Amino acid sequence: MSKREKIDFSDVQGICRFAHGRLTNAEFLLLKIKDVEVAKQWLSQAPVSTAESKSPVPETAMHIAFTATGLIKLGLSEQILSGFSEPFVSGMTAKNRSRRLGDVGNNSPSTWLWGGDDVASPDVLLMLYAAPEKLDGWQSEVMGMKFNQAFDLQHCLRTNDEVRTEPFGFADGISQPEIDWGQQQATDIHSRYTYSNLLALGEILLGYRNEYGEYTDRPLLESDLDALAKVLPRAEENPRLRDLGRNGSYLVFRQLEQDVDGFWRHLKGASDGDSNKMEALAEAMVGRRRDGSPLMSETPYSIPGVDKDKGINQFDFNADPGGLVCPVGAHVRRSNPRTGDYPPGNASFIKRLLSLFGFGKKSRSQDLIASTRYHRILRRGRQYGPVQNSSDYQRGLHFICLSANIARQFEFVQNAWIANAKFGGLQDETDPLLGNRQPLNNGSPTDRFSRPQKSGPAQCMRGIPQFVTVQGGAYFFLPGIRALKYIAETPFGTDGG
Numbered sequence: 001m002s003k004r005e006k007i008d009f010s011d012v013q014g015i016c017r018f019a020h021g022r023l024t025n026a027e028f029l030l031l032k033i034k035d036v037e038v039a040k041q042w043l044s045q046a047p048v049s050t051a052e053s054k055s056p057v058p059e060t061a062m063h064i065a066f067t068a069t070g071l072i073k074l075g076l077s078e079q080i081l082s083g084f085s086e087p088f089v090s091g092m093t094a095k096n097r098s099r100r101l102g103d104v105g106n107n108s109p110s111t112w113l114w115g116g117d118d119v120a121s122p123d124v125l126l127m128l129y130a131a132p133e134k135l136d137g138w139q140s141e142v143m144g145m146k147f148n149q150a151f152d153l154q155h156c157l158r159t160n161d162e163v164r165t166e167p168f169g170f171a172d173g174i175s176q177p178e179i180d181w182g183q184q185q186a187t188d189i190h191s192r193y194t195y196s197n198l199l200a201l202g203e204i205l206l207g208y209r210n211e212y213g214e215y216t217d218r219p220l221l222e223s224d225l226d227a228l229a230k231v232l233p234r235a236e237e238n239p240r241l242r243d244l245g246r247n248g249s250y251l252v253f254r255q256l257e258q259d260v261d262g263f264w265r266h267l268k269g270a271s272d273g274d275s276n277k278m279e280a281l282a283e284a285m286v287g288r289r290r291d292g293s294p295l296m297s298e299t300p301y302s303i304p305g306v307d308k309d310k311g312i313n314q315f316d317f318n319a320d321p322g323g324l325v326c327p328v329g330a331h332v333r334r335s336n337p338r339t340g341d342y343p344p345g346n347a348s349f350i351k352r353l354l355s356l357f358g359f360g361k362k363s364r365s366q367d368l369i370a371s372t373r374y375h376r377i378l379r380r381g382r383q384y385g386p387v388q389n390s391s392d393y394q395r396g397l398h399f400i401c402l403s404a405n406i407a408r409q410f411e412f413v414q415n416a417w418i419a420n421a422k423f424g425g426l427q428d429e430t431d432p433l434l435g436n437r438q439p440l441n442n443g444s445p446t447d448r449f450s451r452p453q454k455s456g457p458a459q460c461m462r463g464i465p466q467f468v469t470v471q472g473g474a475y476f477f478l479p480g481i482r483a484l485k486y487i488a489e490t491p492f493g494t495d496g497g
């Protein structure tokens, strides 16, 4: 096994380590490259924020990511590009992918404002963050330096400064995997028996061991053939090669519009106007209360004296297999079913081994939870639209997440958990917040949400309308700082290796 090198935070973009919570103002610029040479000059000088800890915390931050078409325009060869993962190369709207992601009906890419079928996909994503009142100044500073000569601004996706509560009114940004920056935890599946929120570095950053103890594919270059590749870090598993992926990540961006009025109107109707029932229904759909406290904890945080930190993330669904406390279909339970990699209780070594190799499973739900640690994502979204409810303006979430493997992480969560009408043994329902409500191919509905009751049949809400609509999206590569230098300096029009 090769030696694990210490992480060089100066080579990692800061967004991989920090959510920039204090930089409450942000905007995301979708750019088309206008002049490749000028764009390269601009990129080589761009003040990209790194993951180094700084004191005081800077008042601005900037990050850069590229689509596959952007990298080609900047001169990366087809051969290098083929080293990236297939979903990144073929894009979010590639054949069959839309169906798997639930991007059909009103979510179809043919209706998107950007990134869809009828609109050119962006080449570059520029993410700007700033402390209150500082964003305009930061944008002017960044956009100086021949910016307009280099790029056409396709869209400026603004956000509002509410970073804690999403538009439906629930606390957001709470549960995140804790990244194992120090690579302390074993990534060998045979040497770890317990579920942990600590996630292998290689699940988020390319070039490190992932939860399988392996390295995710990414472009590895021969520096004998490509002199510029010497700016890149060496590949950990093969130091002869230079690693274009190391310290980089894939960034998934989806503009998700939320029908806030429609959401609360429907819930009011379904609760016969009873505000307590309505609140309980909304909480059941999310799986947390508005204040962020999980339904799996008995007490809301809004009660004075309740320790907020305790239990905010330290819970699982072991004690609630049937979903009496938190419905199996609730958004947080679908998007991270938690629990262990192994069946609950003090299972023997043999039982664990059997479970590891897929034998001895008792139910579909155990099968589902067995794999949670391979499907974590690091969420970095921001919301847009007016903070107060207003039907005049569009509101929603610029959903952003980072992962080293788009297919196994984001796409799995979206497809196998969120959009799966049979998740955890359920029938005819998809994610109560995100579902597109399109019937399945066999005609079965997906517009239901069930809440099991202590006695009697489950309460089942039918005919739920669509509350969240996809308005745009793309897959990006967020390079490490040295990889960005390589991209900016690769001579345009040559094979690059």
Ligand code: HEM
Pocket: 166, 167, 168, 170, 171, 172, 173, 174, 175, 176, 256, 257, 258, 286, 288, 331, 332, 333, 335, 336, 377, 396, 397, 399, 410, 413, 414, 418, 433, 434, 468
């Ligand atoms: C408009 C769309 C969405 C809304 C309103 C929404 C809302 C929420 C809320 C309120 C929470 C609980 C607070 C927290 O743990 O941060 C949450 C958690 C989460 N969401 Fe979403 N979400 C949306 C889209 C998505 C999408 C598209 C995905 C992934 C494909 C996703 C994945 C997750 C995950 C992984 C968690 C954490 C679950 C856990 O570990 O407990 N969400 N979301």
